[in-house]
Amino acid sequence: MPIINSVSLREVSGMxxxxxxxxxxxxxxxxxxxxxxxxxxxxxxxxKEVDFIEDVIPRKGMILDLCCGTxxxxxxxxxxxxxxxxxxxxxxxxxxxxxxxxDAGTAFESIRADMRFLPLRDRVFSSVLSMFTSFxxxxxxxxxxxxxxxxxxxxxxxxxxxxxxxxxxxxxRGFRERDWAEYxxxxxxxxxxxxxxxSTLSSQWTLIxxxxxxxxxxxxxxxxxxFIRAEQLLNEAGLCINDVYGGYEKQDFTLEASRMIVIAxxxx
Numbered sequence: 001m002p003i004i005n006s007v008s009l010r011e012v013s014g015m016x017x018x019x020x021x022x023x024x025x026x027x028x029x030x031x032x033x034x035x036x037x038x039x040x041x042x043x044x045x046x047x048k049e050v051d052f053i054e055d056v057i058p059r060k061g062m063i064l065d066l067c068c069g070t071x072x073x074x075x076x077x078x079x080x081x082x083x084x085x086x087x088x089x090x091x092x093x094x095x096x097x098x099x100x101x102x103d104a105g106t107a108f109e110s111i112r113a114d115m116r117f118l119p120l121r122d123r124v125f126s127s128v129l130s131m132f133t134s135f136x137x138x139x140x141x142x143x144x145x146x147x148x149x150x151x152x153x154x155x156x157x158x159x160x161x162x163x164x165x166x167x168x169x170x171x172x173r174g175f176r177e178r179d180w181a182e183y184x185x186x187x188x189x190x191x192x193x194x195x196x197x198x199s200t201l202s203s204q205w206t207l208i209x210x211x212x213x214x215x216x217x218x219x220x221x222x223x224x225x226x227f228i229r230a231e232q233l234l235n236e237a238g239l240c241i242n243d244v245y246g247g248y249e250k251q252d253f254t255l256e257a258s259r260m261i262v263i264a265x266x267x268x
Contacts, residue, residue, distance in 0.1 A: 003062070003085060003109070003124050028137075029218055030069060031090035036207055038070045038096055039183045041132070045248075050076040052248040053129060056263050057160050061126020064154060066115060067134035071097030074108050084108040085125075089115070115147045123156045131164045136223035141233075144223070148237035155266045161239055163262040167246065168199065168224035169255050186210060199224050227253070230262060239264040 030037050050073055057063065061083070065074040068086030070093055077084045078101070086108055088094050094110050101107055113119050116138065128151050138144050151161055172194065179190045189206040203220040225233075231241055241264050246257025253260060 003120055004111075005119050005121055028089050029220055031092050033218060034092040035096065036186065037093065039185055040188075041070060041072055043183055044072075044132070046072045046076055048248050049073065049131065050080070052250070052261075053077070053131075053162060054080065054082075055250075056162060056243070057127040057129075061156065061159075062124060064120070064125045064128045066128055066130050066151070068097060068110070069093045069134075071100055071108070071110070073129065073131055074110075075101050075104050075106055078106045078108045079104065085120075086110045087113055087115070087118070087120075089113065116143055116150065118150045118154055120154050122153050123159075125154050125159060126156055127160045127162065128155060129162045129164075131162070133164065133166050133222065135163060135165060136225065137221075138223075141223065145233055145236060148233060148239065152238045152266055157266065157268070159266045161234075161262075161264040161266070163230070163234075163264065165225060165230070165260045165262070167253075167255075167257050167260040168226055170258055171201070171224065172196075173255060199226075199229075225260075227260060227262075230260070234262070234264050238267050240267050 053073065063077060063082055063084045065071075065077070065084055065086045068074050068088050069090070071086050074084045074086040074097070086094075086097060087110070088097075089112065091112060094112055097110055111119070135147075136144065138147065155161065175192075175194060177192055179192070181188045181190070187208045187210070189208070191204045193202050194200070195202070200221060200223050205218045205220055206215055207218070208215045227244060234241060241262055243263040244253045245251060245259070245261045246253040247259050248261070251257060
């Protein structure tokens with residue numbers, strides 16, 4: 001059964017954009033980061049994250065890896081013989097994903113699309129994944145809500161949605177205005193500000209190359225959510241929370257937990 005809607009992506013986007021309050025474009029910083037984003041996510045423990053995913057989603061059915069980026073979860077899942085579709089708006093990250101899947105000797109279908117207007121058929125996925133804080137980059141919360149409706153539409157009966165976010169309350173309690181990290185090709189300095197009224201974290205990432213000391217800066221803005229607000233948005237989209245964890249080893253969700261990983265299920 002084909003998963004792509006019979007009409008074109010442009011037609012689908014146009015139809016749904018008319019229903020949206022704000023159908024505007026948004027800046028995808030990850031497309032600009034490209035291979036530098038690949039270096040950042042490669043520092044993550046992808047195997048641990050995929051073990052967690054496998055433990056909380058149905059054993060059978062098709063999986064949508066929403067905002068799949070470089071494909072690290074999609075590749076690992078497809079190597080485990082799971083039927084995966086990766087979707088992302090970034091052309092450069094999808095190119096990296098295709099190269100990586102070839103190197104890994106596996107394959108999955110990859111689609112370039114906007115998460116607000118998914119060019120996918122209704123009720124075709126048993127699971128949808130949104131990993132590593134991929135949610136909260138749209139221009140408004142109403143557009144976040146629109147993307148949740150799209151997720152609901154694509155999920156089959158009692159389908160699961162895994163929403164992996166940073167824990168807003170943990171970040172606020174331990175807020176640091178400046179920080180730095182080291183990756184294989186560069187150092188990254190981060191300067192942050194947090195707007196409590198809009199729950200928006202704004203950061204300036206400065207990447208300094210190790211081999212040349214050249215630097216470039218990227219502006220990064222993401223909306224963070226309390227558990228209560230995430231639950232409200234999910235419920236309004238017809239998704240009910242079954243569990244919430246504070247980490248990929250199923251740690252309790254507390255103020256000290258760095259992650260807020262919500263496992264939701266489609267109602268009806």
